[in-house]
Amino acid sequence: MGFGSYDESEQRQQDVGDDEEETAVNVHEHDHDGEMTTETGSSTDELLGQLQEIKEQTDEE
Known part of the structure; x- marks a missing residue:
């Protein structure tokens, strides 16, 4: 095994549900042009100060 052992049962496909539509995020929902x-009104030097x-x-602190 080289890097350590693991429980093969943890590696099986896990049922995570089919509610992707409910949890999906629309990143373009609030796009604005x-x-x-x-x-x-301040110079770069003032802002850096x-x-x-x-x-x-x-x-x-």
């Missing part, structure tokens, strides 16, 4: 923009402050605060 459009565009999103944000205006921060804010990020650094947040990181320092979490390190102190």
